[in-house]
Amino acid sequence: MAAEDLQKPIESSARKLSIHVVTWNVASAAPPPDLNDLLQQNNQNLNLDIYIIGLQEMNCGIMSLLSDTAFEDPWSSFFMDVLSPLSFIKVSCVRMQGLLLLVFAKLQHLPFIQILSTKSTPTGLFGYWGNKGGVNICLKLYGYYVSIINCHLPPHLANNDQRLEHFDRILEMQNFEGQDIPNILDHDLILWFGDMNFRIEDFGLHFVRESIKSRRYSDLWEKDQLVITKRRDLLLREFQEGPLLFPPTYKFDRNSDNYDTSEKKRKPAWTDRILWRLKRQPQAGPHPSKLLDPHFCLSLRSYVSHMMYSISDHKPVTGTFDLELKSLMSAPLITLIPEGLWTMEDDMLISYSLTPDFLSSPWDWIGLYKVGLRHINDYVSYVWVRDNHVSYSDGLNQVYINTRDVPETEDQFLLCYYSNSLHSVVGISKAFQIRPHSFFGADSLGKSQPQF
Template sequence: MQGLLLLVFAKMMHLPFIRNSQTTYTRTGIFGYWGNKGAVSVRFSFYGHMVCFLNCHLAAHMHNALQRVDEFEHILETQDFDIFDTPHVLDHKVVFWFGDLNFRIEDHGLHFVRSSINGGRLNLLWSKDQLIMMKKKEPFLQEFEEGPLNFKPTYKFDRKADTYDTSGKKRKPAWTDRILWRIKPKSLPSGEEEEEEGDDEKASTFTDNGQDEYPILVTQNTYTSVMSYGVSDHKPVIGNFTLELRKCFDTQLVHVTPVGEWSADQNALLTYTILEDFMSSTWDWIGLYKVGFKSASDYETFVWVRENELPEVNEVIEKSVDKNEIPLLSEEYVLGYYSTNLNSIVGLSDNFQILESKRAAVEGLVPKDINGINN
């Protein structure tokens, strides 16, 4: 949405265990018709743990603190995902909420705010930070955690400078850009009464469906800003977190492997085997990716897994890849099985080398030394 972007990067080793990814958005600008304000989000299952990331841009100006809270709550209520057990943002086990929340510092005058910043007495400003103040009043905000604001307010700066706004408006500095997180509270099985005070250990081991669940621990390692960045009138805010979790599964859904040597001089073979029953589809495909690829659609070529019938579990299927679709030069590649229903890669082969084709020199793709001889 107009100026709102959310990118998620993952190491390749994690890809087969990132499943059911979905995205959505909410417009809040001009009564919901304009996307200059609002939120974009992505959710997925990470080793069986439901995680959601949400980037937002809320209403501006000092006097709109209540409107920002209303927009925050509206986004939580209206964002829907087509997942039966986690249809809403707050259904996820972990939520990271971040962006230009636009909360300001109330009461204190410009001179006091700037002198507190210059003197390193940031703690004098915390009690008048609108988000901190609103968290004391709004129960749903109290579920979100935030690290200490031990970095200078990130708004508003002169562009390409480290000085706060010197324009005629002289906007008061504020921590507009924030990173919050929430771990889903645990609850008792449906129909059970809460335990007596002092006997709540049992409640902490159950989820809403009454089954034991693996815990997840979120630790914030750093929460800071980058003052050297000068393109915007905001300074970027960075949060570094460690997630400790017990994997609910650690086996890929599909085993994919290349057969023999691959080069563009002959058709190549691959095999795949579905290891677990899942919602496979004839629209699933296996892509050939250069190691370091950026997205599931960043393939060199692909083959459909099946034209008609889907294979049985543990059935080994062989597919052929046309030699004209195979890269001519030697590089490292990987095969990935993409599930249309799960919207993710659910099987990756080991890295393998594609050999340089004899056609590469003919087509002038091989670099030459100073004597004009092919290397």
């Protein structure tokens, strides 16, 4: 991460964010060595701001789950290793058995992203088992409510009604009772994706395969269950989708580009989908509502499958979006200022100011990080702001942070203020260097380590 990236102004009210959404049923496979195409890292025309990654059917055997509880799962670690050198930080994640949802954002956006809620909704075994269902991350992005849902719906051609029941159940469970969060249908944006398992009706296997071979995908659209269902389901109709201009993504023989050659010879289908819904805006006159908000507009740049990956019987699908919005936040809630020339010889003085509407918590903390952090727990040192408060004047607070764990290095550092009540980073300093020096250990901090 270049230091100049941290100096870019982020307070401009009008902005355009580029969001890359990934959905992939990985069928218990480990990450492949190269995911550049999936993450669009070879596309020089993209300047991405946010990655949203949803996986289904991760390895959820008992030993794997126990290991992933104690350590990062292999997929999360892989994505962090790849994205952190590009200035992306893991903002939030939620897992339910084989379902995993990850959100990464460029560092400069972190003070404008508040994680409001993470939820899991199991729908397998009458709602008691998480092999099917959905996981959700609800956040505020520059002041706008955004809900992100990764789902895995029931399989098989005959179970379309069951898929719709699960779709409705996942949506109904995204309530926020006792929290100052609007109903999910009043959120500015819902991104809903995953292995939805919708199939192609009526057409025989030979016709479907010949249509795919000759790239006549439009011949198959009219019998796609999701397309059919959207015509009669009023709520589902409000969700938009890009054109299916790529081959059906299921079912393939593993380690090949051949559709199912087993005895079952399953009919190919577009099981892996990315949908979105914008909040309807009130409008006077004969039409009661409209979809477009001039201050919050989402447009689809690309909707493609990535056929080069063969570790699973599904091919991954990605959607890249441009989100144009007028920011409802004029500045970060916290402004952090490292004071003076920092060395590893003395405790370091940090000054910070709060906006009038920010309520601090006894569990708020400031972390010291090397530039290139993977997630918020990557601090090299930290300080509890209430316990270590030393002065206050003219709206400026000051705390000292100990230098015991600061490595002797020429790397650059930065400070992040973490709000426990908002579950989010609310302030980031500019990058700076710490002059190497020999130093001695400091007293231990009184509280347990902060957790994200």
